[in-house]
Amino acid sequence: MEKAEQNTSNMSLPKSPTGIQGFDEITAGGLPAGRPTLVCGGAGCGKTLFGMEFLVRGATQFNEPGVFMSFEENNEELIINVASLGFELENLIKNKKIVLDHVHVERSEIEETGEYDLEALFIRLGYAIDSIGAKRVVLDTIESLFAGLPNQLILRAELRRLFRWLKDKGVTAVITGERGNETLTRQGLEEYVSDCVIMLDHRVTEQTSIRRLRVVKYRGSIHGTNEYPFLIDETGFSVLPVTSLGLEHIVSNERISSGIKALDDMLEGKGYYRGSTVLVSGTAGIGKTSIAAHFAEAACERGERVLYFCFEESPNQLMRNMLSIGIKLEPWVKKGLLKFQASRPTLYGLEMHLAVTHKFVNEFKPDIVILDPISTFDIGEKEFEVKTLLMRIIDFLKVNQITALFTNLTSAECSIESSDVRISSLIDTWLLLRDIELNGERNRGMYILKSRGMANSNQIREFVLTNHGVELRDVYIGASGVLTGSARIAQEALENSEVLTRKHEIELKKREIARKRRALEAKLATIRTDFGSEESEAIKIIEAEREMIKRLEQDKIEMAVSRKAKTRKNSTKNLKK
Amino acid sequence: MKDNKPKIKGPSDDFDLTLSKGYKDKYVLRLYITGTTSRSIQAISNLKKICQEYLEGRYELEVIDLFQHPGLAKDEQIIAAPTLIKKLPLPFRRIIGDMSNKEKVLLGLDLRELKNEKDAQ
Numbered sequence: 001m002e003k004a005e006q007n008t009s010n011m012s013l014p015k016s017p018t019g020i021q022g023f024d025e026i027t028a029g030g031l032p033a034g035r036p037t038l039v040c041g042g043a044g045c046g047k048t049l050f051g052m053e054f055l056v057r058g059a060t061q062f063n064e065p066g067v068f069m070s071f072e073e074n075n076e077e078l079i080i081n082v083a084s085l086g087f088e089l090e091n092l093i094k095n096k097k098i099v100l101d102h103v104h105v106e107r108s109e110i111e112e113t114g115e116y117d118l119e120a121l122f123i124r125l126g127y128a129i130d131s132i133g134a135k136r137v138v139l140d141t142i143e144s145l146f147a148g149l150p151n152q153l154i155l156r157a158e159l160r161r162l163f164r165w166l167k168d169k170g171v172t173a174v175i176t177g178e179r180g181n182e183t184l185t186r187q188g189l190e191e192y193v194s195d196c197v198i199m200l201d202h203r204v205t206e207q208t209s210i211r212r213l214r215v216v217k218y219r220g221s222i223h224g225t226n227e228y229p230f231l232i233d234e235t236g237f238s239v240l241p242v243t244s245l246g247l248e249h250i251v252s253n254e255r256i257s258s259g260i261k262a263l264d265d266m267l268e269g270k271g272y273y274r275g276s277t278v279l280v281s282g283t284a285g286i287g288k289t290s291i292a293a294h295f296a297e298a299a300c301e302r303g304e305r306v307l308y309f310c311f312e313e314s315p316n317q318l319m320r321n322m323l324s325i326g327i328k329l330e331p332w333v334k335k336g337l338l339k340f341q342a343s344r345p346t347l348y349g350l351e352m353h354l355a356v357t358h359k360f361v362n363e364f365k366p367d368i369v370i371l372d373p374i375s376t377f378d379i380g381e382k383e384f385e386v387k388t389l390l391m392r393i394i395d396f397l398k399v400n401q402i403t404a405l406f407t408n409l410t411s412a413e414c415s416i417e418s419s420d421v422r423i424s425s426l427i428d429t430w431l432l433l434r435d436i437e438l439n440g441e442r443n444r445g446m447y448i449l450k451s452r453g454m455a456n457s458n459q460i461r462e463f464v465l466t467n468h469g470v471e472l473r474d475v476y477i478g479a480s481g482v483l484t485g486s487a488r489i490a491q492e493a494l495e496n497s498e499v500l501t502r503k504h505e506i507e508l509k510k511r512e513i514a515r516k517r518r519a520l521e522a523k524l525a526t527i528r529t530d531f532g533s534e535e536s537e538a539i540k541i542i543e544a545e546r547e548m549i550k551r552l553e554q555d556k557i558e559m560a561v562s563r564k565a566k567t568r569k570n571s572t573k574n575l576k577k
Numbered sequence: 578m579k580d581n582k583p584k585i586k587g588p589s590d591d592f593d594l595t596l597s598k599g600y601k602d603k604y605v606l607r608l609y610i611t612g613t614t615s616r617s618i619q620a621i622s623n624l625k626k627i628c629q630e631y632l633e634g635r636y637e638l639e640v641i642d643l644f645q646h647p648g649l650a651k652d653e654q655i656i657a658a659p660t661l662i663k664k665l666p667l668p669f670r671r672i673i674g675d676m677s678n679k680e681k682v683l684l685g686l687d688l689r690e691l692k693n694e695k696d697a698q
Contacts, residue, residue: 104654111685114620114674119611120643121656127647149657149673 013220016064016136016172019057020050022239026224027215031196036163036173038193040184041200046211046232047176048073049085050200051138053237054174056087058136059097064172066136067099067128071144074102085236099128105148112150118158122165129171137166137173143187156187163192184216195219201227213239231355238355251275252401259298260291262472263431266448266457272429273453274367275401277394279423281408282433286444287463288407289313290470291431292370293322293329295405300332304367307360308340311376315340326468339364344376353377354389358396368403374423375409387423394426428452433463436484443484446472462488604628604636604686605665609650611643611658616675620659623676631688661685 015029024030031037031054039047048070055066070078078100079089092098101124129137142159149155166173175193177185184190190197197216202209212227230239255270258278264271272278278295280288296306310318318340319329332338341360361369371393377386390406397404408423424430430449435442447460461472462484476483476491483491608624610617621640628636643650643658653662655671663670663686672685 101651103656105656109669109671111670111672111681112674112678113672113681113685114623114677115616116657116659116674117611117616118657119614120609120650120658120660123611123643123647123658124650124656127650145656 015221016058017062018054019061020053020237020239022228022230023213023237026226026228026239027196027218028222031172031174032218032221033172034167034170035195036166036175036193037196037198038175038177038185038189039198039200040177040179040190042179042202045200045202046230046237047200048078048140049082049232049237050198051140051174051176052078052082052087053085055098055136055138056082056089056092056236059092064135065097065099065132066138067101067125067132067134067171068138068140069101069103069125069128070140071103071105072141074104075100078102084234085232086234087236096132099132099134101125101128103144105145107148107150110148116151116154118155118162121158122162126169129169135171137171138176139173140176141178142175143177143185143189146187159189160192196221200230229354231359233355233359235359238359250401256302256403257298258291259294259296260470260472262461263291263446263470266459266461266472267429267451268454268456270454272403274403275398276403276428276452277398277426278403278405278429278431279408279427280405280431280433281410283410283435286433286435287465287470288409288433289318289372290322290325290327290465291433292372292405292407293318293325293327294470296338296368296370297327297329297332299368300329300335300337303337305365306332306338306368306370307364307366308338308370308372309357309360310340310342310372311344312373313342315342324467325465325470339366354392357393361397361400361402366402368405369397370405371407373407373409387426390423391426424450429456436462438484439487441485441487445484602635602666604632604663606636606638607653607662607664608638608640609643609653609655609658609660609662610640617659619675619677620661623679624661624682627676627679627682627686631683631686663687 014033015027015031016033017024017030039050041047052068055068058064058066068078073081082089089098089100093100103121103124125137128134142162145155145159146152163173163175175189177187177189179199180186180188184197184199194217196218199214199216201212201214203212204210211230211232213230214227215223215225228239230237252274254274255268255272256274257264257271258267280291282288292308296308299306308315308318313321315333319333322329329338333340339360341356343356357369374386374390377389394404406427427450429451431446432449433444433446436445437443444463444465445460446463447458448456450456461474463470463472465471473488476488606624606628608620610620624638628638641649643655649655653660655662657673659673659675661672661676661682663672666687668687670685670687672682674681676682
């Protein structure tokens, strides 16, 4: 709205903001102020509502009272019809903010008797405008006059005059017109109202209806030229100008956990970027939802708000199923951090989905949005539409710094990569889950196909759903590729036993050395004792020898004494000799 | 019919009553004009002539300028000018234009059939 007002002041052409969500953005400020605008379209495309919302918003938000001149529905019908959209007309009428005037033209009551004009209608409208100081006028659908008044020449001249008169009055007018065969309106009103023409469209493709709005012409102003989807719900009209979003959103360096530690480790140990778009794709029953649920749980634990769109399961079923792998989501729902939004994708058209997504995101203001799965949109040959839908959702979420996680079911027949190719460019982090069929088993493998802005792991990891969540197992590469399941377990056992044997061998070696050392020491000891005994023997012999020598001397002396050959003295003399 | 059920008096009885009274009824006419344009003046004079010719003595004509009473345009569901409204006798009729086509005015006032009836009689 701010932007719209700013534009109004900048532009030479003054504009009158409609207050209709999104419309003021595509018209850079609203309808041309003080000029008539033609709103045309087929039956039931929302022309009356557009006009009514223009008036109601004008009266409530911009303090511009308005006159609604209806040529089809009477006042009571109008009040009831728009009450279902949250407009309390009765109060506005009471407070002189809006005047309803039902112009009833009944052909059977009218007799043309000559020249006439529609001056009475002018007076009537002028009176209504002046009675509340109206700035806005809606004529819905003035073409009904053609049915009531037979003289077309007069009517056409008078309509031309009427639109001129409205311009002179300075009121911003919305004139609705039924769509014609080859012209924008059945009676060619576009000839008279040439300042701004808006076309509403309501078409049904593949049994789902899509409402679209296009600014055909806007004299003196820039405007978006695309067909914009719009939505009519209990809060009124909303146009989604999301295709106009550029790639100029702010990016965050913050990383948030995926809820699975091993997966975080694969993503540089930190997880996804905040505000990025994560796609989890894989075949049926591979655990996409489990990964999404992990992410949701982790986010709730951080105190963030999560909006979970489930298109295949009911919230209760999903919560029950996730409980089986140990993810408790229910407490977070009760706390109000997690909100499920379950609906069948076929319930509305794609545009409606977009609109509904917008609405819920704006209401709930989540930090994380999960769409599970996006493949269900892909019914029939709507590839382009699906892509633009996703692109718009992604753009919208990115601008709001919301991290998005999509799951996508891929069919087994075609290669996973190619089936997702149309959205791959929109995705920042892409996790691929695939089943690996080997040894008569089907096991789950996961790898990161891409992850923008981080050095992610290139490993294919086996992932297992346990009763405490998703677990990523280490990878074994065998002769025929990655080993999974029982092959992996066998490999694990093999490696374990190898380790054991090796340990055993080391143990053996150690023991042998110890034994050898002991043997050596024993030998050394015997040698030492042998030597010791020899040594002591030798000493003994030496002593004995000495003893012997002594004794011999003694014996000599004693013999001499006994022979009395010599005295003791002699003997000593002899000895001296 | 109405003689058979005199006790119940509904709108259709009024309608029957009105019809039975037929052309003797008083005409209540309102002519709405927008200022003194030539068309307005013409319409007034044309209408007066017709009234004098066919409804002498049993009509009530009121000429209203919508510029003076703009609120009436909404109340009376008028869009074209001049518009003549035949309030009575029923059925309710609007006759628009400057009343220059006399045949059509008579048709609108239910006076043409009347004339034919008279001729038939």
